Amino acid sequence: MTVGSYELSTKKILWFFVIDLPVGDDGKRRQYKRRGFPSRTAAEKAESEARKAYGEASIGADGSVAAELNGWLSERELDIEETTQDNYRNLFRMYVYPHIGGRQLYDLDRRIVQDFYKTLLTEGGANKKPLSPTTVRTVHRVLMKAFRDLGIELGQVRQPRPAEREDQGRKGVWTPKESKQFLRFHRDSRLYAAWALPVVAGTRRGEIAGLRWSKVDLDNGIVHIHIQRTICGNKVLEKSPKGKSRRAIAIGPAMVRVLREHKARQDEEKAAAGLLYHDYGYVFPREDGKPYYPRYFTDRWEDACSAAGVPVIVLHDARHTSATAGADAGVPEHVMQKRLGHADARTTREVYAHVLPESERKAAELMDSALGEEAA
Template sequence: MTIGSYQLAGGKTLWYFVIDLPVGDDGKRRQYKRRGFRTDTEAEKAESEARKAYGEAAIGADGSVAAELAGWLSERELDVEETTLDNYRNLFRMYVNPQIGGRQLYAVDKRVIHEMYKTLLSTGARRGGPLSPTTVRTVHRVLMKAFQDLGINIEGVRQPRPAQRDNNGRKGVWSPQESKKFLKFHRDARMYAAWALAVVAGTRRGEVAGLRWSKVDLDQGIVYIHWQRTISGNKVVEKSPKGKSRRAIAIGPAMVQVLREHKARQDEEKAEAGLIYHDRDYVFCREDGEPYYPRYFTDMWEDACLAAGVPVIVLHDARHTSATAGADAGVPEHVMQKRLGHADARTTREVYTHVLPESERRAAELMDSALRDDAA
């Protein structure tokens, strides 16, 4: 360790520090230097923080942020789902590496990271506009996890504050009237059963895309969510849902009838297609039996909203609608948690259960009644 001072042209004295880092894979000596401190005390404090952050880290010969993060991703292939790992890669590729990927990892401190966050929040989107605070917070969480696994502890890094919502925390949620209008409009549509499952049972896109008839018990009124069809990068991945997302969902007589009618229509298509039909047991598939690309459901959903004349919400928001309808109807929280496949009840309570204006109005009327009774 070295702490010293130097003078600027005007005679002002500033301080610097130098620390030796572990020898790299190439056997060469490496050092980390920083300068510009106003006092020796500031230099000593910064030196102590840098030694704590990087002194024990096994940084490779390249030592760049991009290289070390790539190494971390390679290690995490052992214990992280492929789709999750692909999301991590995209976060680093799109947001972290363009900003600090070329820097030496041991030269990164909280100021560098904070500047990256501010840049992302102002011009980090693909077209140069602001990147959403939610995405920047995700970058923060994944980056800090990677640093932790690499043995790097940078103290004082602040997580960007969450976005302020203008909808009182509600996501896209339909009222019961809007849900009924949407489903009634599409009653004869080929995708009607898929939309009904999304709204009534709160199934995810991947769960709808990967559902097979062998996992649907129409006699007992149960849909088993044991498989999903999702996108990872540019390819489709089929796998079992993780954790409590693997579940059995009870469906009522109306939903059973919808699925029976859907199967009858599918059987007619199969008979008409004859030898060119590829029967792979998918509940929702093309006329030749081949499964849809998962994003097809997203695109068709938006068109379906517009056609029905209801507010356009994203397909995943059908889960919010389902959860909210259950909450308004008095379905216990633990039942909705299991039905939606959430590992944490807090997710059901704080993220997916939103109070609709109708519910707020009923609550206001009850409170107003109580005040009138009390006054009497």
């Protein structure tokens, strides 16, 4: 066993320990390492606990970044959602392991990690295409979370600055005219109500896929979002939305009428199918009552955009359209935040800071009027 210290660029002294493990099946030397302890006493205590754990066959990592992060993911099964864990695993597999996965975690320092980020920005994507700063910042956020849990102190690691957005923070957003054109075109479609909800109420794909009639109060005009169907690896999970995503959304008479018509059509399908119908209570199931695979809505949405002759935006961007319409109409920010289920007000504020050109023109005309006759 070795206990030692090292100095950060900030002149702060931290301690580490190294345990030599039995030689592996491949004949190579194996070590178990931990760093980032504030004192020698703390390092020796952790080393003692690690030796005890190893005696109980609990230490199986070889000290590499890949092995340690895999171990961290295994530990986090206790307190993070399965879908989140799957996202972390894919992020490590795609971006971290190919570049620094074989390095010893103990050998990492701030410069190595920052050089790794630079590599991702220039050739970290498929076919060595550049990754966006947003993706690299996500890698940074998850890595730092894992390193903190693993006791790794690297000092102040710099991350890419946020990308400048030429679209003023907005992705695909329809104008009110385009929204009406899309919905009018699909008025007789079997999925018309499914298309109307994200535009009118800002629902997510998983919320549409998991919505059940027991949570739709048509008499009072309320849709309760309590379950979402999401994809995790190769399987579909149904779970309660996180935090403020679990919410009640008020809908107006027009949306209520659309849902009543949709239910009447579904009741006809149920009667026609008879015993072959599987009544699980979904609002938007297949003709036999079974739920759709969530990606079905994504694929059909893109086709629906093309058919209606409007700009093709992704299904999630219908939420941006709904939020922007709310901003243009003067709906208070905190009300729209609750309606959309945004956990962070900054997400809603981003939309409200970049309203559609029509509203900007109105503001310009209003302020221009302050010039009075002098402008003539």
